[in-house]
Amino acid sequence: MEKARQPAKSRNVAWTILAFLGGLYLGGFVLFIWNLPPTPAHGARADGIVALTGGDSRLDAAVALLEDGAGKRLLISGVHKDITKADLKRLVHGGPRFDCCVDLGFSAMSTRGNAEEAAAWARRHGYKSLIIVTANYHMPRSLHEFATVMPGVRLLPYAVQQDDVDVDAWWSDTHTLRVLHLEYAKYLGSLFFGALDQSHRDQREAHNESTHRF
Secondary structure (H helix, E strand, C coil): CHHHHHHHHHHHHHHHHHHHHHHHHHHHHHHHHHCCCCCCCCCCCCCEEEEECCCHHHHHHHHHHHHCCCCCEEEEECCCCCCCHHHHHHHHCCCCCHHHHEEEECCCCCHHHHHHHHHHHHHHHCCCEEEEEEEHHHHHHHHHHHHHHCCCCEEEEEEECCCCCCHHHHHHCHHHHHHHHHHHHHHHHHHHHHHHHHHHHHHHHHHHHHHHHC
16 A cells, blocks of 8 residues: 555655746746846947847847947848848948948857857957847847856847837737747756856866866
8 A cells, every 4th residue: 555655646746846847937937028128218338239130120229329329330140141231231221330330240140159259249349348239038148148258348238129029918929929938948048058168167277277286
């Protein structure tokens, strides 16, 4: 009789753990949505501006910031290799500063790639502060990835509302819910692997220090 109870008890424990983890995940998801940054009023100033491709609203906002003098130069990161600067200028109705002060990055294939591309660009120009322009739901992961690869650079978020993702009505729109859920999962993965990378770096530094002592 006692042996028969043990499997049932183990199942109950397993279900309790799963329910706890599921509740934790869902609670974190809701907090993630509630804490998404709003679109700020114009007024931010930085050395440079970085726009992450993925929607016309991001590029429109970034170009407007450049024309308003919010930064010295604009990097559009993650541009498709077949797109030219002239194509983008027509698309976003670029103004006088577009020709002289906009750089295109073609190498990024992911948010981490955007961060690495922007870090190299910032180093090349000696920039110590950047305005990051991307969709509001994409901003938390973007800031984490950018801060990881350029810890000494001040990052100012400029979140935009993407036309096809209605964050204010996320619970009633299937497409928005799917986009936000996928982004939340990616954000958690970014945090996890970022912590893992940091742990490995700390271990290597500790090993190097101990080696130099001897």
